[in-house]
Amino acid sequence: MTTAINRQFRLASRPVGDIKESDFEYREEPIPTPKEGEILIRNIYLSLDPTNRIWMTDAEQYMPPVKLGEVMRGITVGVVEESKNQNFKKGDFVSGMLGWQDYAIAFGDSGNFITALPNPLSVPLTAFLSPLGGTGCTAYFGLLDIGQPKAGETVVVSAASGAVGSIVGQIAKIKGCRAVGITGSDEKCQWLVNELGFDAAINYKTADLDKELAASCPDGIDVYFDNVGGSILDAVLKKINLNARIPLCGLISSYNSQKPVPGPYNYSQILMKRARVQGFIILDYIPRWSEAITEMGQWLKEGKIKYSLEIVEGLENAPKAILKLFDGNKNGKLIVKVSEQP
Amino acid sequence: MTTAINRQFRLASRPVGDIKESDFEYREEPIPTPKEGEILIRNIYLSLDPTNRIWMTDAEQYMPPVKLGEVMRGITVGVVEESKNQNFKKGDFVSGMLGWQDYAIAFGDSGNFITALPNPLSVPLTAFLSPLGGTGCTAYFGLLDIGQPKAGETVVVSAASGAVGSIVGQIAKIKGCRAVGITGSDEKCQWLVNELGFDAAINYKTADLDKELAASCPDGIDVYFDNVGGSILDAVLKKINLNARIPLCGLISSYNSQKPVPGPYNYSQILMKRARVQGFIILDYIPRWSEAITEMGQWLKEGKIKYSLEIVEGLENAPKAILKLFDGNKNGKLIVKVSEQP
Numbered sequence: 061m062t063t064a065i066n067r068q069f070r071l072a073s074r075p076v077g078d079i080k081e082s083d084f085e086y087r088e089e090p091i092p093t094p095k096e097g098e099i100l101i102r103n104i105y106l107s108l109d110p111t112n113r114i115w116m117t118d119a120e121q122y123m124p125p126v127k128l129g130e131v132m133r134g135i136t137v138g139v140v141e142e143s144k145n146q147n148f149k150k151g152d153f154v155s156g157m158l159g160w161q162d163y164a165i166a167f168g169d170s171g172n173f174i175t176a177l178p179n180p181l182s183v184p185l186t187a188f189l190s191p192l193g194g195t196g197c198t199a200y201f202g203l204l205d206i207g208q209p210k211a212g213e214t215v216v217v218s219a220a221s222g223a224v225g226s227i228v229g230q231i232a233k234i235k236g237c238r239a240v241g242i243t244g245s246d247e248k249c250q251w252l253v254n255e256l257g258f259d260a261a262i263n264y265k266t267a268d269l270d271k272e273l274a275a276s277c278p279d280g281i282d283v284y285f286d287n288v289g290g291s292i293l294d295a296v297l298k299k300i301n302l303n304a305r306i307p308l309c310g311l312i313s314s315y316n317s318q319k320p321v322p323g324p325y326n327y328s329q330i331l332m333k334r335a336r337v338q339g340f341i342i343l344d345y346i347p348r349w350s351e352a353i354t355e356m357g358q359w360l361k362e363g364k365i366k367y368s369l370e371i372v373e374g375l376e377n378a379p380k381a382i383l384k385l386f387d388g389n390k391n392g393k394l395i396v397k398v399s400e401q402p
Numbered sequence: 403m404t405t406a407i408n409r410q411f412r413l414a415s416r417p418v419g420d421i422k423e424s425d426f427e428y429r430e431e432p433i434p435t436p437k438e439g440e441i442l443i444r445n446i447y448l449s450l451d452p453t454n455r456i457w458m459t460d461a462e463q464y465m466p467p468v469k470l471g472e473v474m475r476g477i478t479v480g481v482v483e484e485s486k487n488q489n490f491k492k493g494d495f496v497s498g499m500l501g502w503q504d505y506a507i508a509f510g511d512s513g514n515f516i517t518a519l520p521n522p523l524s525v526p527l528t529a530f531l532s533p534l535g536g537t538g539c540t541a542y543f544g545l546l547d548i549g550q551p552k553a554g555e556t557v558v559v560s561a562a563s564g565a566v567g568s569i570v571g572q573i574a575k576i577k578g579c580r581a582v583g584i585t586g587s588d589e590k591c592q593w594l595v596n597e598l599g600f601d602a603a604i605n606y607k608t609a610d611l612d613k614e615l616a617a618s619c620p621d622g623i624d625v626y627f628d629n630v631g632g633s634i635l636d637a638v639l640k641k642i643n644l645n646a647r648i649p650l651c652g653l654i655s656s657y658n659s660q661k662p663v664p665g666p667y668n669y670s671q672i673l674m675k676r677a678r679v680q681g682f683i684i685l686d687y688i689p690r691w692s693e694a695i696t697e698m699g700q701w702l703k704e705g706k707i708k709y710s711l712e713i714v715e716g717l718e719n720a721p722k723a724i725l726k727l728f729d730g731n732k733n734g735k736l737i738v739k740v741s742e743q744p
Contacts, residue, residue, distance in 0.1 A: 114674075120640075121674050289669070298462075308673050323665025327631070331650050331681035332463050339673035 066091045067375055068161040071126045075116055077318045084132060084379040091163050098167045100142040103158055106396040107135040107189040108382050113315040122341045132160040137188050139402055153177040155188050160378055183360060185401055190223055190367050190393040191360055192353050198309060198342040199227035200352040203285055206307035206338050211236030213282035218292050221248040223393035228285045229258045230365050240276045242292055244388040256366055269295040288313045297326035304335040316386055368392025408433045409717055410503040413468045417458055419660045426474060426721040434507045441508050442484040445500055448738040449477040449531040450724050455657040464683045474502040479530050481744055495519040497530050502720055525702060527743055532709050532735040533569055533702055534695050540651060540684040541569035542694040545627055548649035548680050553578030555624035560634050563590040565735035570627045571600045572707050582618045584634055586730040598708055611637040630655045639668035646677040658728055710734025
């Protein structure tokens with residue numbers, strides 16, 4: 061192993077508009093050696109998430125942006141290859157913010173949010189990047205803690221076939237709500253309704269959104285879990301009920317924009333309907349993750365939560381794969397397989 | 403009195419852009435006679451409020467719009483002239499939604515939010531249209547219930563010299579916060595700082611708003627009490643702190659607009675800063691008004707809350723006076739004197 065290398069992608073340039081493959085620079089480094097208290101992790105799966113686009117931009121945001129020349133930030137699951145920390149031993153599975161690379165050192169200088177995973181694994185390793193990882197916790201806390209849906213209410217979610225959205229709708233159903241998804245193809249609509257149990261799904265690319273929302277939400281909209289912003293938010297705002305809650309999880313429609321994007325034209329509906337729009341970032345909930353993971357784990361076991369993965373083979377394909385997040389050309393959670401699971 | 407008339411202004415046309423005097427039609431009607439259970443009230447003061455503009459528009463809103471031909475809706479204080487209701491007697495003071503007219507009947511068909519005022523009056527009658535009326539309660543619940551300021555935090559309020567804004571800043575000071583007002587003239591700025599005790603005030607018409615906000619809010623902005631929306635909201639969003647709260651009270655910058663107004667360009671800050679934007683309407687708090695009036699009454703007596711009135715003489719001047727709400731040409735609460743206080 062000492063002759064092996066650590067393949068990395070570093071941030072080479074900040075994207076203007078869409079991400080380009082050339083925004084990442086491929087590098088080969090020696091495999092690092094852990095110091096006292098540290099562990100060496102081999103990444104097995106790398107999560108690709110819309111929020112990665114935010115990290116690439118030098119703008120005010122919820123974490124410092126990735127610096128030019130730094131290894132691209134990313135959440136991974138991996139296995140401990142070498143431990144100089146008494147809490148971990150070789151062979152343990154962990155998740156953390158370990159970046160677009162084969163190997164990473166945890167602890168030491170870097171705040172990389174390491175979490176130990178159960179050993180033996182109770183569910184497939186990839187589940188910890190999806191329903192039992194950041195995306196699942198995002199759906200869980202965003203919907204339940206911020207959206208506070210009550211049984212009988214109508215929950216609408218955008219980017220509904222995505223990693224977060226698909227789980228939001230399923231939790232809404234578990235809680236006795238009507239779940240309506242907005243997504244970008246008829247196939248995705250069918251998957252949401254037939255496989256995941258959504259009450260209705262709307263293909264925003266072909267639908268008259270006002271008309272379809274009215275038909276799908278005969279009692280109006282009580283909770284809108286917003287992943288996209290833009291014109292879909294505007295259409296939803298026209299249909300919200302009194303005291304609606306809008307957990308603001310993402311604004312993917314604007315991430316690649318090169319000019320300032322206006323907020324919703326129907327912003328005044330927040331006033332008229334006494335609605336609440338609340339931004340949240342899953343990192344704020346880290347102290348409460350076990351709460352979500354326990355309940356979600358139970359739902360997974362009972363078959364109440366299904367999830368779909370799109371796994372891209374090989375770290376070398378990460379710079380191309382991330383584009384799929386923005387062109388609608390994927391279904392479910394996007395993951396890059398970096399190395400073999402032991 | 404039986405030969406006297408009831409002067410009224412009725413809604414003649416829905417304003418396109420700015421309100422015009424011709425949007426109101428003057429009418430003379432006989433003074434109505436109360437039936438069993440009803441009371442006849444003579445209006446003494448009529449409150450003019452930015453929200454009146456919303457009521458004139460046939461758009462989705464928090465109450466039904468005023469119908470064409472109906473007496474223009476307005477909040478008044480008045481005196482009972484004749485009572486066929488055992489809870490009221492001639493000479494009692496009341497406030498309610500009694501419209502732009504000399505006389506009104508309360509109860510019966512109309513939901514006109516009648517509240518009995520203390521007898522004898524503990525404060526001037528006009529106070530019940532300002533710090534102890536809807537405007538004071540709006541400031542109180544919007545700031546304290548929705549904004550939830552903590553001592554040491556920075557509270558910014560727009561339309562700060564207005565009826566609501568001027569009270570918001572003073573309550574913020576009582577609660578140990580830094581209070582910063584945004585208003586439209588240097589004279590108003592001086593009044594806020596020198597008379598009302600704001601820590602700083604910004605004239606948005608002449609200031610470099612970004613620069614002045616940075617100077618006035620060295621620790622960022624924790625609560626933004628928004629009365630105006632528009633470009634001021636955009637400037638504030640750039641400076642909000644983590645978990646900022648934005649009680650959304652009004653959007654006066656857009657009420658007269660003839661074309662769709664975009665929401666804030668910095669809407670994404672709500673996500674990045676995990677902020678909360680929450681619309682509210684004071685009518686939702688009617689069950690809790692006594693809470694506000696008790697505490698505000700105490701602060702008034704102790705001289706901790708000051709307020710300014712602009713009183714326009716004569717109901718006949720109401721259609722012209724309401725324009726002052728939108729041209730910035732007033733200071734404090736705008737009230738029309740309809741008849742003499744007994």
